[in-house]
Amino acid sequence: MSRPVLFAANWKMHLHPGEARTFLDRFLALDAPREGRSLAFFPSAVSIEAVASRLAGHDHVVVGAQDVLWEPKGAFTGATSVALARGAGAGAALIGHSERRHVFGETDAETARKVRAVLDGGLMAMLCVGETLAEREAGTTLAVVERQLRAALAGVEAHADLVIAYEPVWAIGTGRNATPADAAEVHRGIRQVLTALGFPLATRVLYGGSVKLENVAELLAEPEIDGVLVGGASLDPDQWAAICATARPG
Numbered sequence: 001m002s003r004p005v006l007f008a009a010n011w012k013m014h015l016h017p018g019e020a021r022t023f024l025d026r027f028l029a030l031d032a033p034r035e036g037r038s039l040a041f042f043p044s045a046v047s048i049e050a051v052a053s054r055l056a057g058h059d060h061v062v063v064g065a066q067d068v069l070w071e072p073k074g075a076f077t078g079a080t081s082v083a084l085a086r087g088a089g090a091g092a093a094l095i096g097h098s099e100r101r102h103v104f105g106e107t108d109a110e111t112a113r114k115v116r117a118v119l120d121g122g123l124m125a126m127l128c129v130g131e132t133l134a135e136r137e138a139g140t141t142l143a144v145v146e147r148q149l150r151a152a153l154a155g156v157e158a159h160a161d162l163v164i165a166y167e168p169v170w171a172i173g174t175g176r177n178a179t180p181a182d183a184a185e186v187h188r189g190i191r192q193v194l195t196a197l198g199f200p201l202a203t204r205v206l207y208g209g210s211v212k213l214e215n216v217a218e219l220l221a222e223p224e225i226d227g228v229l230v231g232g233a234s235l236d237p238d239q240w241a242a243i244c245a246t247a248r249p250g
């Protein structure tokens with residue numbers, strides 16, 4: 001089945017509101033919206049409102065938070081709740097990104113609480129999963145990804161507004177991407193787990209990790225890859241516009 005391709009930009013800790021507006025002015029001047037494609041932008045929390053208001057009225061574009069806490073409000077200095085993100089204009093949240101898991105020590109259990117908070121709050125959840133280099137070399141990639149999925153999705157309704165992003169940790173920001181065939185194999189494993197958990201075939205599974213203009217077409221040539229989650233290469237509006245203009249071959 002052919003799912004619309006989703007191009008998602010993860011800006012990480014870059015682009016304050018003024019820089020984000022300048023980026024979008026240039027990006028929108030270059031971008032030609034087209035059928036069968038949607039976009040997502042995950043700016044820093046401080047830039048969500050600027051990005052959401054600049055993109056208001058554009059079809060098939062969602063703006064999201066890079067992380068949220070599960071608590072609805074309260075004394076949690078530095079954290080962003082789902083309601084705060086939504087109030088700033090977010091329609092989605094990235095959850096369980098490998099930097100949250102491996103730099104900030106987020107556990108599977110915490111990821112699960114965040115996924116539920118995002119979905120209960122009416123936002124789309126983009127759940128990231130992926131193995132470390134040691135796990136890949138030990139041959140446990142599929143087991144790790146399955147554990148992460150089952151932990152994060154336990155008790156989640158199958159009709160949830162959910163996107164999965166497969167991001168091998170060793171490929172993020174390293175210039176070293178998974179080969180399209182390797183990524184596709186993991187995507188098939190993810191699809192099997194999603195199906196076993198009752199999620200519909202329409203659930204998109206993206207690939208992320210050193211995606212750039214030079215490799216995006218070959219990744220999208222794999223029918224299991226429903227889009228890309230892009231860090232470094234999404235920070236340049238010209239490059240990002242070119243990536244988003246890439247059609248699925250064939």
Ligand code: PGA
Nearest residue numbers: 172173209210230231232
């Ligand atoms: P990268 O980051 O494209 O810079 O490898 C991807 C991500 O972390 O989502």
